[in-house]
Amino acid sequence: MISYILRRLAATVPVLFTVAVMVFLMLRLTPGDPAAIIAGDNATTQQILDIRTKLGLEQPIVQQFFIWLGGLARGDLGESFFFRKTVFELISERIEPTLSLAFLTIVLAVVVAIPLGVLAAYKQGTWIDRIVMGFSVIGFSVPVFVIGYLLVYIFAIKLGWFPVQGYQRIGNGVGPWFRSLVLPAFTLSVIYVALIARMTRTSVLEVLSEDYIRTARAKGQTEMKVLFQHALKNAAVPIVTVVGIGVALLIGGVVVTESVYSIPGLGRLTVDAVLARDFPVIQAIILAFSFVYVMINLLVDLSYTIFDPRIRY
Amino acid sequence: MKSVKLSRRTVMAGAAAAGALASSTGASAQGAQNVLRVVMHSDLRIIDPIWTTAYIVRNYGYMIYDTLFALDAKGEVQPQMVDKYTVSDDKLTYTFTLRDGLMWHDNQPVTSADIIPSIRRWAARDPLGQTVMGFIGSMEAKDPKTFEIKLKEATGLLIFALGKPSSNVPFMMPKRVAETDPNTQITEFIGSGPFMFVRDEWKPGDRAVYVKFAGYKPRSEPASGLAGGKVAKVDRVEWRVITDQQQAVNALQAGEIDLIEAPSHDLLPLLKADRNIKLFNWNVLGNQYTMRFNHTVAPFNNPKIRQAVLYALNQEDFLKATIGDPEYYKVCKAMFVCGSPLETMAGMEDKLESNFAKARQLLQEAGYNREPVVLLHSTDLQVLTNLAPVAKSLLERAGFVVDMQSMDWQTVVARRVKRDPPTQGGWSAMLTSWVAADILNPVMAGFFNASGDRAAFGWPTDPEIETLRARFARANTVAEQKQIAEAIQRRVSEAPTHVHLGQWYSPGAHRGNISGWLEAPAPVFWNMEKGRGA
Amino acid sequence: MTAPASSEPVASADAPIAAPAKPTVWRKLFRSPSVVIGLAIVLVMVFIGLIAPLIAPADPTAINPGARNRVPMATSTMRLDDGTRATVTHYMGTDTLGRDVFSRVVYGARVSIFIGVAVALLSISIGLVIGMIAGYIRWLDGIIMRIMDGLMAIPAILLAIAVVSLSRAGIVSVIIAIVVPEVPRVVRLVRSVVLSVREEPYVEAAVVSGTPTVKLVLRHILPNTVAPLIVQGTFICASAILVEAILSFLGIGIPPDIPTWGNIMAEGRQLFRIFPHNILYPGIFLALTVLAVNMLGDGLRDTLDPKMEKRG
């Protein structure tokens, strides 16, 4: 087990290196010039050149890459081209809202989706099944921002139950924090609920045809317990996998949701940084997201051992 | 000692704001009266108003810095930090005396030793500053409160320049800050203005926070434009970032914020219909849409072809497509802005009427070879997005071949300084907007600079315009200035450096309990009050 | 015993062998309601896109600053190039540039569906080739899969944002941007099919018959990937149409002058509260199409491969 984790951790190094190279190259080849953006509207060509030199953008790309890599190795993510702040500082102040949003979204999605999926599987072919699956397909079909605007219009403007936008730090109290995140989490979780409910249904359906379900029934077990004790635990591995895969999906959704709800998280930072060509920030964020993704997949793989004793590393 | 007090206030104010949002929908809660929650047009990312010309940074400058002179509501320059000044008879020696009680935010007194490097650093960056610097022989601090500027040659621009209302504004900074290399961003936030910047709460992309500076001594005159007594009437100003325009309007209507600097024009009907919301046109001079040519490559290296554009376009189409409501735009052929001292129609009478026949004729005479016009289209700034499609449609009707390339504004910014041929990442034309206060005369308006490589992007070379601009700088009377401005406009109507596409106004919106917003070229938050209720 | 319910007829030279010679997949397909409904809607959308020039009352890119933000069913007069004037009824209103939303929506069907289909075809063909190589050539497997892991680890939207800003905004960049993150998923799917199929006795029988590798892959392994790939393809297609809309929303998608459903919605989003028609109508078309493609995919999956792991 330990050696497995070590091996997996070691394997993340080449993956992240690939990511680093690709991201770095992609950014340096983009047409945008951060120096021009920094210099502003009235800048002359010479001023822009000065700034480029100052930012180190005039060095050969390979050299820039190794300077950056060297910094990374020392744990130094560099400094934003724009803000008088280090990338580390920028990311760490943005991490709480994004984590909160992602956390609430996943909790909400799991709590809603899994019972729905189990129900649909149990009632396979009935109208309940069709409604649940119909909802899940619609969940895939409506763009996130449309859902966001609709929810804001109904629940914030018409009903006034939740704030229109903004984020309350958890330090200001759990109540306000939660209220500020209800609509964003709902918006973001729609596609997630759809995804997990479908996976749960499929996976439970498959398990329900297994012999040990028949065994459990032959013992006289009640249907509820057959579903939730025997079926769900066996169906857990693909469900957990899809939750893990969904993290990638979530990251995309976070960008849009944070824009709609003005949540000062990493998603917004990413868009801002990309639009401003703030290379050090973009590089660090993509690398961080990739790292999180890889780690979550490792956690997912490790969680298999909890759900399925046959899996040992 | 001071910092302890400051931080306690900060904490208390922060707690008040948090409490406000925590209660119900956050609509105008009782505890939040001294906090002004504002959505500005953009996010504050850079905090050096000399280093960049970005308007958001200019606005930041007005919060924390003070100026020697300032433009009042009538458009006249008034002393601000300066108590009084004298001019020698030969108009070459200016002696300034600072007001009593001017303090930096670190409670050090403001002295002449701070002023001179501040002027120098500004003059190194600002085009008008550079021009004025050409006239200045020496600057000298006579005593802590007095300094003297000696000119090599008389100019009417010195006081005007020191009171320049918009980017770059000559803000005064402490000596150690002002001595920073002009090409390097400053790292300190110490000014002498009515508000202090709270560094710890500055989260780019989220918010920028200011608190009232207790040590600020306002002038005794009532506030007028950017001049007069800058009395901070709220304890705290928070600039919130809401990138989604509609959400900003929603938040204003829900009372989650108090004020929007520049709500999207298309959303104004919503705000007009809301009894709790008031609209206020704070920038009376407004803004001017502009099309800039790249003079270094075909087809716009040919003045006749540029003139054809002038004939082909009309202002109304652009204004309708972007602003829509005629209440907020004005067709105006005066390049130095309608309503300003230098307003003139000279040379423009038959232009900007979408005379396609004339345009086609000019193209033929110029031997237009159907080189494609690479038109940069920015897609993410609401006030600019619809300009390029209109330009494309009009130019095509005049016989141009247009290759409109869409990109975000930052890419436009990067792209427009590239001098490559249009097919290899260069450009032919782009559209932008100026704050009218920045283009009131041919010296300060950057697009009239026709000194080739030293000019702003587009790089026009036109010795005739340059000669006229030099003469303008030396002109001492308004009549003389106006005559030169007319000549420049005439010259530009023959060989355009850029095309002005109409004036537009961007009213701010605020909740009914906010009062005291001043008419000025920049949004300022002194004098503003927040009353009870919505 | 696990054998099917039919008992073993005694084998003989003239054993009765029932059932038609052609597999019944087609008939099964057309009995599935989700396949039929999904396919019907998709075909209607494609048809609308094809006949767009015939049914659109106006040029979808023709701007008319005088007729901005008109509500549905309003009329306006347009200045034509030859100087004449024409009156247009805007069934779905106009946008902020006075363009006819109905015309944009029907022309948008072309681009949106094209993007969906192109992305699906490209990701699948590229993924198929790479997946086959990874699954069959063992020593390349490790290298390929590590690169795919790397690609997969970059969040798709971020990758798309970066790719789109790499070259000038345009349909091609958007397609590339959406294809790149999809490829690793297809590769994984193909590879897993290859790895499981290559153990099948009939493949081994072919190996023993001396079948050359290329033939082996094309004849015996490739056909097994068709069903899961068709299903996967429909989901990729649906998600591509959506991602295009999201990129437009973020302001980095296809140039706004090219009508796509995402673009129309993205441009109309600021006016959602005043003029919801800008989002509503393209939104209905978009959701309906994505819904139909998803339904088609679900139906195909249930028909072609009931055991296949379901992906979003």
Added chain:
Amino acid sequence: MSAPILDIRNLTVELPKGADRRNAVENVSFAVYPGEIVCVVGESGSGKSVSSHAVMGLLPKGQLKATDGEIMLEGEDVLQATSSRLRALRGTRMSMIFQEPMTALNPVVTCGEQIDEVLQIHTSLGASERKEKVLAVMESVRLPDPAKLFDAYPHQLSGGQRQRIMIAQALVLDPVLLIADEPTTALDVTTQAQILKLIAEMQERRGTGVLFITHDFGVVAEIAHRVVVMQRGRVVETGTAMEVLKNPQHPYTKMLINAVPTLTPPVREERTGELALETVKLCKVYGGGGFFQKKREVRAASDVEIRVRRGETLGIVGESGSGKSTVARCIARLIQPTSGGIVVSNIDIANLPERQLRPHRKHCQIVFQDPYRSLNPRRSVGASIIEGPMNFGMSEAAAIAKSRDLMNLVGLSPDALDRYPHQFSGGQRQRICIARALAMEPEILIADEAVSALDVSVQAQVLDLLDDVRKTFDLAVLFITHDLRVAAQICDRIAVMQNGVVVEHGKTAEIFAAPQHEYTRALFEAAPGRNFQFARVA
């Protein structure tokens, strides 16, 4: 005799529309009395499993439905019972064990808990009492170290231990009726013998009535008190074990019994053909060479030396995991041996790379166990047959002509060449696979458990076919099987494998007459019905 525990009267279960017949079982009646083992025998599709599932009320919902008759369990009709009443009966009055203990046990729950679950559902015992009871029942089914196995997961147990857990779980509450649905089919022969013994013993000790479903007459002979023979959903014959086995009345019963191969090998002449295949110290090792840790090495085959002459059938006999299939796959070069030589036509093909190997592929062909996966479902059987010859340069026309001949030879109509595999039955497919192998004109034919998945009547026909083609083409046949009866019938010589090693080899008749190795003797001991002389009736 006392009243029956289970009395099935005129049971009819309907199949869904579109099936090949209307009812899965029709008008079935039989009874189980206390302390009696009733075997229900039949081939696949006979309806024997459906009947037993109907008793438990476990028919798949919406697919199968009992439409007529009654199932009386101790006088109570379970077909009329409510679902909660049914749940109360299951596990207490009647319980069931299944064919595949691996899949019938929940893989993610410990064995102890799974037995405990029955007690939790049906009793109000406290945790410690339950545990005590569970350990006791585990002890009684002869599980070693119950305390340790209590916390083990099913995958950590052997197949036999898993089936013991199933039995413990079924018997923990002393039901009156135990239904055993092919409980030993998936087990190795030695394990099967132990489980059969256990069931008989438990039944005897507890006086439980057992309904035992099987397809294997050997098992019937071993365990049954009474026998019910089913065919296509109907009961064709019932009687005591002796009556049915010794004196079958119904033709179908006769046919089934005749098809059971005897354990007595027929006399076979000495084969003297040239040597077709020889392996020299053939070894195959799996695993090893981990990156961070040394992986466990498995020697699937070690130093295997076999020789097969043309015209001769060599049987490799062993239980699962003995390495017999590994040897077959090495010889067919589906896998590469770790060391040793494989000499075919005087060439050592053991280490040839794929490209050089290809010309030699035609010498050695293989027929696999699973007839449903051995043919590409997307290609017509004709295309599958001609593929090989065409790989070796035969023209399409010639290959088709040849395949028509081969279809005749294996007893199928040449017109069926255009059809697809799903249109054939399992036995027919196995014939096609043989035709496909023969199309290559091989010298060696490997049959890897080629008849194991077939019903006994079909099995006999395919065995005959294999023997015929051996004679016709003078083939060297390598016959891999776990079934001693089958081996006895077809093999000239056999090699017995255990744990990757050939423990004994020699002439079939000699080994069957006097097995030398301990393991071989154990195999013979375990063969079900070995002491029973089945009626040979015409």
